[in-house]
Amino acid sequence: MSNKIRQNILVVDDEITVCKSIRMALLSEEFEIDTALSGEEALEKSRERTYDLVITDLMMPGISGMDLLSALRKLNPGIRVIMVTGYPTIKTAVQSIKLGAFDYIPKPFTPSDLRGLVSRAFKASSLERSPGAITEAKEIPSDLYYIIGHTWLRIEGRNTGYIGVMDDYLKSVGQIVFFEFPEPNKNIGQGEMCAKIRDDQGFSYGIWSPASGKVLKINEKLKTNFNLLKRSPYQKGWIFRIELTDLEEDKQGLVHNE
C-alpha cells in the first residue's frame, strides 16, 4: 500500500481537540492529514499544498467555513469540501452544498460516520474521473428539487412530497446491507438526518432530508428490496412521503432544473 498515492486531507476547526479527534478518526495509510485552527491558517496551507479534501467547521471566528469554502474553490475548483456543522447552522450547511461543498456532517459524529462520508467523497471523485462517468449518470428528472449529490424532493399536490436519494450519492456507496428508515409521524427539519444506510464495506452514511415536514409514509417495497434504490433512484426507489411544512423556505437550499 505504500506505493499507493496518499490522499491529502486538511482538517480545519478552531478547537484543537476536535481537529485532533477528526485526525485520529481518519488516521490511516491512505490519508495524509493536516490540521488548521482557523480559516486563515487553512488558506495559507492550501496555498502551499494541494489538498484533495478539506473538512472544515462552519462556525469559526474570523474567516467562517462558508468564506473558506468559496476561497478554497477559487484556488482549486475541483476541491472536495466537507462542512462540519452544529445543529443551529444546519440550514447554512445545506446552503453550502449549493455553493460547492461536497456534503456536511453535523456534530457530534462517530468515526464511522465521518469515514463513510470521506470515502463517499473520494469515491465520487474517482467516479468523476473515470471514463464513461457521464454516460452512466442517470438523468435528473426536471420536476425534482434536490440537494446536489444527496437527496431529492418531488412535490405532489399542495403540501406533500416524495423524498429519495440522488443517483450519484448511491453510486458513491457500496452494496447496501442495512437501511434505517425514518419513523412515521416524526417531524424532520431540512438538512437533518432522515435515514441511514450501511454498505458492505462497513461504512454508515447519513441521509439528509431535503425538506422540512412530517413523515407520512415509508416505501414498504424498499424495505424488502434495497436494489430498488439503485435501479430506480428517482421513481420506485423513493424512501418516504412527507407532509411539507416549510416548502418555500426549503426551496432556498435546493436545486431545481427547469
Next chain:
Amino acid sequence: MLGHSIIKKILSLPLRSKFILSFILVIASGGIIILILGTRLEHRTIFSLAQAKVRHDLEAAWMVFNEKLKDIHDIVELNTTHEGLQAALQKGDTAQLLEYLDLIRVEFKLDILTLTDSRGRVVLRTRSPDNIGDDLSGDPLIQRALKGEVVSSPQIVSADELTREGEDLAKQAFLDLLPTPKAAPRLERYEENGMMLKAAAPVRDENRRTLGVLYGGILLNRNYEIVDRVKEIVFKGEKYKGREIGTATIFQNDLRISTNVPRADGGRAIGTRVSKEVSQAVLQEGKPWLDRAFVVDDWYISAYGPIKNLEEKIIGILYVGMLEKPYVDLRNTVMKKFTFMAGICLIALFIIIFFIIAGITKPLQNMVLATNRIAQGNLSHKVSVSYQDEIGQLADSFNRMTGDLKKANDNLIIWGKTLEKRVEERTRELRNTRDSLIQSEKMASLGKMAAGVAHEINNPLTSILINTHLMLEQTPKDSPFHENLRLIADETARCSTIVKGLLEFSRQHPPQKNPSDLTELLHRTIKLLENQVAFQNIRIERRLQSNLAPVCIDKGQIKQVIWNLMINAAEAMPNGGTLTISSRFLPEDNLVEIVFSDTGIGIPKENLNKLFDPFYTTKNSGSGLGLAVSYGIIEQHNGKIDVKSIPGQGSIFTLVFPVSC
C-alpha cells in the same frame, strides 16, 4: 335719587311681591276711581231724583195754595149774588147783613169778610163791625173789583189795615225776627205786616151797576192750614227717625210766617228767615230755587218759588223741602254697601290673583330650588309641571335639560367607570404583554443559551464521541473495557440528542392560527410601542388598509414580529425619523403584505443575508434572535420576510403571508 333707589328696591323684590304689588296698585287705583265715580254718580242720581220730587212737590204745594185762594175767590164771588147784599147797599143799610155775612165768614173759615160801597168805603166789617167807614179805594184789589172784576191774590196787608180788620189779626201777624244764620241781615227787630190770601168781587144791581165790593181773605201768618195740608197731601205725614220728612213754608218776604219746619225745641220755626242766597235768587231775581238748603237747623232738599201779588210783585216765597238726612243716610248706606261689595270684590280678586301669581311664581320658585339642587349635584330632581303655559313649557324644557344633563353625567360616570375598567384591562393586557415579552425574552435567552451550549458542547462531544469510538474499535469485544466504552459512546450520543432537543424546544412553537383582525392588531401594537422611550423622536405613519378581511394568524406570534421589526426600526433611527407602517391585501395571490419602512442608518449589503441568522447582531445589547425569531414565525405562517436597504437612507422590511389558513 331717592325715587331711583326706591324703584331699584322695588325691582329687586321677589317676583311674587312685584306681581302682588303691581296688582294691588292696579286694583286699588281702579277701585278708588270706581268708588269716587260711583259715589258721585250715585249722589247725583239720588239728589236729582230728590230734587225732581221736590220740584214736583212744590207744584203740589202751589196747587194747595192756589186752591185755597180759589176757595176764597169762590166764596166771595158766590156771596156777591146774595140778594140781601144788593138791597142793603141800595138801601144803605147793611146792619142786618152782619149776622149773615159773619156766619159765612165763620162757616168758610175766613179771617175777614168785608163789604165796601161803590166808592170803596167800608160799610160792613164782619170781624170788627164797629170799625167801618175807612176808604179802601187805593187797594188795587178793590180797585179792580170796583171796575167789575172778580180778583184774588196774595197780598201784603199793613199793620194798620190788620188792626182795622181786627186787632187779634194784627197780633197774629206780629212776629219777632229770630236770628237766623245765613240769612241776609235785616234792620227790623220784628214784622208787623201780614200776608193774606184775598179775593174781591163786585156786588152789582140788575143793571150790572157796581154797588160795592165784597172782599174776604185769610191771614197766612201763623195760619198753618196750607202748610200742614201740603205736608199731608204731598208727604202723607212720612217721618224719618221721629222727624217729619216733608216740610212746607210760606215766607212773607224772607220771613217764615207759616211753616211746619220744626225748631230745635219742637215748635214751628216761624220768625226765622230764608238764607241769603235763596232770598237773592227768589226774591230779587224771581227765579225758582232748587237745591239743598240749610233750613233752620238741618239740611233740606228744597224748592222755593216766588209768591206774587196782583201787580206781579214778589211778596213772598212758597217753599217745600225734604229732610236731606234720609237721602244722605240712604246714600251712606248705599255707599257702605258699595264699599263693602267693592271690598269683597277686591279681596276676592286679591285671592284669585294670589293664586294666579302663586301659579306663576311657584313653578319659578320650584325651578330656582331645582337649579339649586342641581347645582348641588342632584340631577335626578324634577320640576313638577302643572299647566302647559309658557312656564310649563319652560319647566318641561328644564326637565328635559336636566334629564339630558343627568344622562350625560351618567354617561360620564359610566364612562369613568368603564375607563377605569379599560385602564385595568389595558394594564392587565400590558402586564400580559410584558409577561409574554419576558417569556419570549426568556425563551430567546434559553434559545441563545441552548444554541451556545449546543455549539460549545458539540465540540467536546464530538471529541469524546470520536475518541470513544476509536477506543472501541481497538478494544476486543471480550475486553472488560468494551462495555464501558460502549456506555460512554451511547451516553455521548444521548447528550447530543438532549442538546438537539433543547434547541428544538427553544426554536419551535407551532403557531395557533385563527382568523384575526390584522389591522386592529397592528393598531394595538403600534399604540403599545409609540409611547415608549425608544420612539420618542420617531414619527409613526400608518397607512393601514381598513377593510381587511380576517387573516389566519397566530396573533401572539405576529404581534411579536411587528414588535421586533418596530424595535429594530427604532434602533436604526437613534436620532429620530419616520417609521411608515403600511398594510394591504394582494388579491391575486390572496396574501397580506405589511411593510415597515424606516429612515434609519440602513444595513450594509454584506450583512443583509446574515440578518436573519440566529445570534447575528450588530448591537451590544440584543440577543441576535429578534429577527431570527420573526423569520421563524413568518416561516411558520407560510409567509416570507424580505429586506431591502440603502445604507444611510433606511430599510424596508416586507412581510407577506397568506390570508387563509
